[in-house]
Amino acid sequence: MIDPAADAGHLLSMRDIRKEFPGVRALDGVTLDVREGVVHALMGENGAGKSTLMKVLSGVHPAGTYSGEILLAGAPCSFGGVVDSERAGIAIIHQELALVPQLSITENVLLGHEVSRFGVVDWGATHTRARELLRRVGLDENPATPVSALGIGAQQLVEIAKALAKRVRLLILDEPTSALNETESQRLLDLLGELREQGVTCILISHKLGEVVSVSDEITILRDGRAIETLTVERDTDGTPSVDEDRIIRGMVGRSLDRRHPEPIGEIGPVRFEVVDWTVDHPTQPGRRVVDGVDLHVRAGEIVGLAGLMGAGRTEFAMSLFGRSYGRHVRGLLLKDGTPLPVPDVTAAVRGGLAYVPEDRKTLGLLLDDDIRHNTTLAGLRHVSRYGVVDQERETVEARRMSERMRVRSHGTAQTVRTLSGGNQQKVVLGKWMFTRPELLILDEPTRGIDVGAKYEIHLLIRRLAAEGTAVLLISSELPEVLGMCDRIHTMCEGRLTGEVPAAEADQETLMKLMTRTGDRP
Amino acid sequence: MNQTTSARTGLGALLRGNTRRYGMAAALVVIVVLFQILTGGLLLTPLNLTNLILQNSYVLILAIGMMLVIVTGHIDLSVGSVVAFTGAVSAIMLTSWGLPTVVVVPLALLLGALIGAWQGFWIAYVGVPAFIVTLAGMLVFRGATLAVLGGESIAPLPPSLRVLAGGFLPWQGEGPHLPTLLLGVAGAGAVVWIQWRSRTRSLAHGLPVPPAAVTVVVSAVVVAAILAFTYALAERNGLPLVGVLLVALIAGYSFVMRSTTMGRRVYAVGGNERAAALSGIRTRRTTFWVFVNMGMLSALAGLVFTARLNAATPGAGTMFELDAIAAAFIGGASASGGVGTVVGAVIGALVMGVLNNGMSLIGLGVDWQQLIKGLVLLLAVAFDIYNKKRVGGGSVGPVLWRRGGAGTGGLDRDAQGGVGSDRRTAPA
Numbered sequence: 001m002i003d004p005a006a007d008a009g010h011l012l013s014m015r016d017i018r019k020e021f022p023g024v025r026a027l028d029g030v031t032l033d034v035r036e037g038v039v040h041a042l043m044g045e046n047g048a049g050k051s052t053l054m055k056v057l058s059g060v061h062p063a064g065t066y067s068g069e070i071l072l073a074g075a076p077c078s079f080g081g082v083v084d085s086e087r088a089g090i091a092i093i094h095q096e097l098a099l100v101p102q103l104s105i106t107e108n109v110l111l112g113h114e115v116s117r118f119g120v121v122d123w124g125a126t127h128t129r130a131r132e133l134l135r136r137v138g139l140d141e142n143p144a145t146p147v148s149a150l151g152i153g154a155q156q157l158v159e160i161a162k163a164l165a166k167r168v169r170l171l172i173l174d175e176p177t178s179a180l181n182e183t184e185s186q187r188l189l190d191l192l193g194e195l196r197e198q199g200v201t202c203i204l205i206s207h208k209l210g211e212v213v214s215v216s217d218e219i220t221i222l223r224d225g226r227a228i229e230t231l232t233v234e235r236d237t238d239g240t241p242s243v244d245e246d247r248i249i250r251g252m253v254g255r256s257l258d259r260r261h262p263e264p265i266g267e268i269g270p271v272r273f274e275v276v277d278w279t280v281d282h283p284t285q286p287g288r289r290v291v292d293g294v295d296l297h298v299r300a301g302e303i304v305g306l307a308g309l310m311g312a313g314r315t316e317f318a319m320s321l322f323g324r325s326y327g328r329h330v331r332g333l334l335l336k337d338g339t340p341l342p343v344p345d346v347t348a349a350v351r352g353g354l355a356y357v358p359e360d361r362k363t364l365g366l367l368l369d370d371d372i373r374h375n376t377t378l379a380g381l382r383h384v385s386r387y388g389v390v391d392q393e394r395e396t397v398e399a400r401r402m403s404e405r406m407r408v409r410s411h412g413t414a415q416t417v418r419t420l421s422g423g424n425q426q427k428v429v430l431g432k433w434m435f436t437r438p439e440l441l442i443l444d445e446p447t448r449g450i451d452v453g454a455k456y457e458i459h460l461l462i463r464r465l466a467a468e469g470t471a472v473l474l475i476s477s478e479l480p481e482v483l484g485m486c487d488r489i490h491t492m493c494e495g496r497l498t499g500e501v502p503a504a505e506a507d508q509e510t511l512m513k514l515m516t517r518t519g520d521r522p
Numbered sequence: 523m524n525q526t527t528s529a530r531t532g533l534g535a536l537l538r539g540n541t542r543r544y545g546m547a548a549a550l551v552v553i554v555v556l557f558q559i560l561t562g563g564l565l566l567t568p569l570n571l572t573n574l575i576l577q578n579s580y581v582l583i584l585a586i587g588m589m590l591v592i593v594t595g596h597i598d599l600s601v602g603s604v605v606a607f608t609g610a611v612s613a614i615m616l617t618s619w620g621l622p623t624v625v626v627v628p629l630a631l632l633l634g635a636l637i638g639a640w641q642g643f644w645i646a647y648v649g650v651p652a653f654i655v656t657l658a659g660m661l662v663f664r665g666a667t668l669a670v671l672g673g674e675s676i677a678p679l680p681p682s683l684r685v686l687a688g689g690f691l692p693w694q695g696e697g698p699h700l701p702t703l704l705l706g707v708a709g710a711g712a713v714v715w716i717q718w719r720s721r722t723r724s725l726a727h728g729l730p731v732p733p734a735a736v737t738v739v740v741s742a743v744v745v746a747a748i749l750a751f752t753y754a755l756a757e758r759n760g761l762p763l764v765g766v767l768l769v770a771l772i773a774g775y776s777f778v779m780r781s782t783t784m785g786r787r788v789y790a791v792g793g794n795e796r797a798a799a800l801s802g803i804r805t806r807r808t809t810f811w812v813f814v815n816m817g818m819l820s821a822l823a824g825l826v827f828t829a830r831l832n833a834a835t836p837g838a839g840t841m842f843e844l845d846a847i848a849a850a851f852i853g854g855a856s857a858s859g860g861v862g863t864v865v866g867a868v869i870g871a872l873v874m875g876v877l878n879n880g881m882s883l884i885g886l887g888v889d890w891q892q893l894i895k896g897l898v899l900l901l902a903v904a905f906d907i908y909n910k911k912r913v914g915g916g917s918v919g920p921v922l923w924r925r926g927g928a929g930t931g932g933l934d935r936d937a938q939g940g941v942g943s944d945r946r947t948a949p950a
Contacts, residue, residue, distance in 0.1 A: 322800070323802070325799065325800055345802075345804075346799065346800060346801070346802040346803075347802040347804070349802075350801075350802045356800065358797075358800060363794070363796060363797070364794075364796050364797055364800055365797055365800070366794065366797055367789070367790055367793030367794050367797060367798075367860060368793070368794065369793055369856065369858075369860050369861055370789065370790075370793050370860065374786065374789070374790075378786070378790055378797075378798070378801045378803075379801040379802055381783045381786060382783075385782075385783050388782050388783050388784060389781055389782050389783075390781050390782060390783060390786065392720075392781060393720070393723040393724055393726075393727050393729060394727070396724070396727070396729050397727045397728075397729065400729075412730065432801075
């Protein structure tokens with residue numbers, strides 16, 4: 001059967017793609033058409049299903065684990081793995097780069113595609129081929145340089161060259177500019193335009209509205225696992241696009257903001273915690289400031305947002321505050337109710353009333369092979385033990401109580417945490433820190449990778465905690481979350497606070513401007 | 523919510539969550555019964571039971587320490603050499619220096635602890651992988667043993683030391699060995715009391731408990747086993763002193779690992795070191811002390827082994843580390859850390875011990891013994907991994923074994939570096 005879409009010049013057609021994970025429906029009948037020779041942007045909030053859709057396309061989720069149909073240039077495909085999709089000319093560049101740092105640029109670019117005779121690599125010819133590819137991506141480096149010596153922007157270009165080496169027809173870039181600075185980003189976007197001229201079709205996943213509007217020909221908006229709409233971007237003679245950022249946000253958000261986040265409930269009290277001139281150096285690169293002179297305060301019952309792009313130093317700030325869990329030469333003062341609170345280690349921080357819910361629950365938050373009960377009490381064992389002996393029955397009771405309060409869906413507190421869904425795992429981590437009875441709760445991306453329903457529940461829990469008088473510092477890359485949840489928002493960029501806005505007066509645009517304000521450093 | 527509201531949990535759920543533990547205990551029973559039949563009843567005679575304890579005492583001691591090491595996610599290859607070295611130094615202190623046994627035993631344990639501290643320092647504070655540190659230790663302490671012994675054995679040793687391996691509970695009277703029987707009854711009573719106490723406390727808190735029949739049956743089986751075992755021993759010389767030592771170690775370490783914050787820290791460090799650190803656990807200190815403990819238990823095993831051999835020899839303890847490691851893995855420890863129980867390690871060591879003893883009794887050569895033991899290790903861990911993929915449910919086991927989740931054995935722990943996604947900063 002020849003799909004009519006193929007006649008319309010579509011390189012790729014994905015039809016009615018459905019994909020479920022335990023407890024989450026990630027894709028709920030997505031249809032995506034991409035014309036040949038365009039830059040097609042895929043927009044949506046975190047958890048909308050963009051990455052999952054691309055994993056289906058590239059064979060990371062092999063055929064059979066999803067339903068629906070994929071047509072490449074009109075021909076149906078079913079990929080059993082990444083190797084199959086690469087053979088068909090699809091390459092994906094993930095947020096985490098897949099380069100071997102110890103190997104040279106050439107070796108990385110042509111890994112598995114070396115020019116060889118009878119298995120013996122012809123290094124001369126291989127370098128020549130690599131140089132040619134580097135020229136196509138505009139990277140002016142000696143191909144013998146080890147990749148570890150390159151900056152992140154250059155590494156990204158090496159990744160793209162590597163994709164070109166596989167004679168790619170469809171290049172997928174998953175948030176390629178999130179770790180790049182302004183110049184590097186612009187260079188990458190220009191490259192996308194050049195690749196389009198060379199006949200390579202690109203799918204760009206990005207959260208940065210400005211760059212999407214400037215470079216894309218088509219924009220598909222995903223929301224809650226569905227494709228909401230596809231916009232075609234026309235440009236008039238002076239290059240002004242026919243679609244603007246507001247139009248995209250409208251599509252991404254879809255609902256009015258005030259209904260997506262629970263209403264504030266309690267009163268805001270006096271200042272509980274204050275951070276003065278907090279400065280942190282990079283742990284392995286002395287002298288490089290990751291956090292630079294941060295001053296902020298959080299009141300009882302207040303939710304203060306910390307917005308910033310990836311690499312802004314928000315996690316580093318939070319972890320260094322939490323008992324110096326990050327960095328070296330941590331300097332600065334933490335005041336609790338006006339008196340200095342020394343936090344030389346995590347134990348002191350926990351006793352001082354701090355709790356840090358880490359961004360990456362699996363590697364930093366949970367004992368995955370242990371049960372809900374032991375995870376819940378781990379940081380607050382002193383509440384269920386005497387003379388170092390744990391009262392196990394009381395522990396179980398407390399863990400059950402906390403699970404109910406956090407609305408963890410499980411067969412009981414003896415269930416292994418690994419077997420819970422992401423949202424429920426996150427609730428266990430939250431419960432673990434609730435159990436320490438914190439006075440300052442630092443939440444680092446508390447709803448990343450969680451479906452919309454669980455997200456709302458977690459937001460509600462955060463609101464309730466604030467209503468009980470807990471001071472909350474909320475780190476989030478999702479601007480709607482920051483805007484919807486916080487009373488006051490700080491923006492951070494390159495280790496410095498760049499602005500402070502009451503949530504009532506803030507919007508995405510102001511925040512984004514403040515988050516990217518790098519120029520005015522003294 | 524799906525929280526169990528009834529105060530009872532079905533037998534099915536109980537077994538599902540504990541396949542591993544019951545599986546290995548059942549395997550032990552099967553092996554015992556099998557060899558009891560194959561040897562025409564020789565296996566469970568009082569004499570052979572005494573031998574089983576004496577032969578396996580040092581491996582059991584090492585297996586307990588090794589379980590802790592493996593739970594923290596490390597390994598110790600040096601224990602065999604440490605056994606030899608501490609044994610040799612003890613023998614020198616006893617014979618050349620003429621020190622009394624009551625002085626030598628604590629000194630030997632201290633020496634073991636110091637060796638453990640040495641290795642723990644490199645592993646916990648410098649960050650050298652335990653595999654490397656203890657491989658070095660294996661060579662260093664074997665060399666040190668040869669050096670202090672000058673390549674010769676020291677024998678015989680004073681009777682005051684030999685009591686450690688050959689002594690029995692004192693009893694002068696007629697008939698069966700009364701202290702042994704009393705200890706057996708006391709032990710059985712303790713098991714019943716612990717089960718009953720946990721059950722009533724759980725019920726008082728409104729927590730789910732296994733059906734009463736299950737608790738009764740489990741308790742009855744354990745009590746019967748303890749009584750039969752002690753009665754059999756009482757028919758001969760009674761319980762060996764080293765048996766008393768073992769019971770105390772097993773009970774003590776089980777309690778520490780299961781019920782104390784210290785035990786929790788060990789599991790947490792092995793389960794996810796970075797999450798443990800962010801929960802206020804001093805992970806390096808925990809790792810350090812686990813190795814100190816291993817060193818001390820190695821020294822204890824060294825004393826028992828030297829006493830049993832009545833000699834300190836340069837080749838003592840060779841391959842003991844592998845027996846201890848195999849026991850821990852057969853007993854359900856996970857190679858990636860965070861999972862394992864003391865009772866599991868003991869069962870693992872007993873499986874190996876009974877296999878050894880039984881195969882020797884039926885006259886199977888060492889060649890076949892090694893081969894079969896190797897396959898048992900492989901199958902036990904494979905069974906484990908298979909199970910882990912299949913079940914993920916909870917566990918409501920008998921109190922003595924209860925610990926953590928059901929699955930073990932996986933090697934799929936996330937091993938990412940840096941701090942979450944903010945780590946993607948360019949190298950300067």
